[in-house]
Amino acid sequence: MGEADVRAVDVDRPRSPHVAARLPPGVRARRPWAPLLWALFSAGGTIAALLYPVHLLFTGLAFPQGWLALPGHDALLGLARHPLSRVYLFVLIAVPLFHWAHRFRYTLYDGLQLKHLARPIAALCYGAAVVGTVLAAYTIWRL
Amino acid sequence: MNPDAHATREAAYTPYHPAWYRPHMSVFWWLHKGPYAWFVLREMTSVFVAYFAVLLILQLRALAEGPEAHARFLSRLASPGFVVLDTIALFFVVFHAVTWFNLAPTAMVVRLRGARVPDWAIAAANYAAWLVLSLAVAWLLTRG
Numbered sequence: 199m200g201e202a203d204v205r206a207v208d209v210d211r212p213r214s215p216h217v218a219a220r221l222p223p224g225v226r227a228r229r230p231w232a233p234l235l236w237a238l239f240s241a242g243g244t245i246a247a248l249l250y251p252v253h254l255l256f257t258g259l260a261f262p263q264g265w266l267a268l269p270g271h272d273a274l275l276g277l278a279r280h281p282l283s284r285v286y287l288f289v290l291i292a293v294p295l296f297h298w299a300h301r302f303r304y305t306l307y308d309g310l311q312l313k314h315l316a317r318p319i320a321a322l323c324y325g326a327a328v329v330g331t332v333l334a335a336y337t338i339w340r341l
Numbered sequence: 342m343n344p345d346a347h348a349t350r351e352a353a354y355t356p357y358h359p360a361w362y363r364p365h366m367s368v369f370w371w372l373h374k375g376p377y378a379w380f381v382l383r384e385m386t387s388v389f390v391a392y393f394a395v396l397l398i399l400q401l402r403a404l405a406e407g408p409e410a411h412a413r414f415l416s417r418l419a420s421p422g423f424v425v426l427d428t429i430a431l432f433f434v435v436f437h438a439v440t441w442f443n444l445a446p447t448a449m450v451v452r453l454r455g456a457r458v459p460d461w462a463i464a465a466a467n468y469a470a471w472l473v474l475s476l477a478v479a480w481l482l483t484r485g
Contacts, residue, residue, distance in 0.1 A: 240448070242390075243437070243441050244441065246390045246434065246437060246438075246441075247437055247438035247441040247442060247467075247471070248438070248470060248471050248474050248475075249474060249475075249478065250390060250393055250434045250437075250438070251431065251434050251435050251438055251471075251475065252474070252475035252478045252479060253393070253397070253478060254393050254427065254430060254431050254434055255431060256478075256479065256482050256483075257396065257397070257400060257418070258393075258396070258418060258423070258427030258428075258430065258431065259424070259427055259428070259431065261415060261418075262415050262416070262418035262419040262423070262424070263419060263424070264419075266483060268415070269482070269483070269484075271404075271407075271408040271411055271412075274404060274411075275404055275405075277481065278401065278404060287397070287401065290397065291394045291397050291398060294390050294391075294394050295391060295394050297387060297390060298387040298388070298390050298391035298394070301384055301387035302384075302387050302388065302391070304384070305381070305384040305385065305387070308384075309368075309371060309381055309384070310368055311366065311368060330391075330394060330395065330398070333398055334394075334397075334398050334401075337398055337401045337402050337405065338401060340405055341401060341404070341405050
């Protein structure tokens with residue numbers, strides 16, 4: 199079968215990897231990355247919803263404002279250096295960045311009507327998330 | 342050349358192409374109706390999610406640099422500008438959490454013994470997880 203006979207279809211949403219695997223012969227996904235990006239958006243949204251309010255409350259307000267006494271520097275560093283904490287911190291920072299990338303990308307399309315800049319916007323958003331992920335990994339590694 | 346001769350071969354000849362009708366839409370279309378404004382406000386929460394992710398990276402860097410650097414970082418966060426910014430960010434992050442949990446039943450259909458788990462139960466499970474995890478993080482951060 200030639201390339202011209204292959205029909206491209208849109209496959210979105212997390213259930214799509216299975217759908218994509220079951221696509222009939224002669225059909226390929228138009229945007230093979232879409233299911234992964236949607237899954238990262240979804241996971242990052244859940245992590246941010248569950249954990250960002252409490253972290254922001256403590257880091258942004260309670261500790262700097264002195265409502266609560268901050269644990270000593272050594273105690274805080276010791277807590278952050280625990281292997282489980284490192285994994286936790288990496289996931290806490292990296293996955294919501296991809297949530298932002300995905301959502302902000304579509305906010306720019308819809309809100310500012312920039313459909314014609316689709317490719318550069320996508321590259322910029324996901325690229326920034328990748329840069330943030332690398333910085334987070336490096337910072338946590340060096341703790 | 343007779344245009345009809347070409348048309349019978351390709352069936353694509355249109356002497357008078359109709360102009361597209363595309364009404365111009367303002368960039369501020371989302372301010373015209375309440376629900377649209379809420380939608381855009383909800384979408385903008387992601388900016389504050391990214392802001393806090395970056396803030397976390399900066400805090401960890403200050404923490405690694407030493408006690409003085411971390412103290413400097415915290416005193417900068419105590420400045421009025423950051424207090425205002427973080428208060429707004431907290432509002433948006435909580436707004437994200439509430440809208441996310443309320444949408445969870447739509448995104449996640451759970452079946453138990455053949456019957457669909459009701460929407461309120463899935464939302465309630467999300468809110469319960471939110472409470473438990475928040476208390477756990479609060480305990481970990483303040484016990485030292």
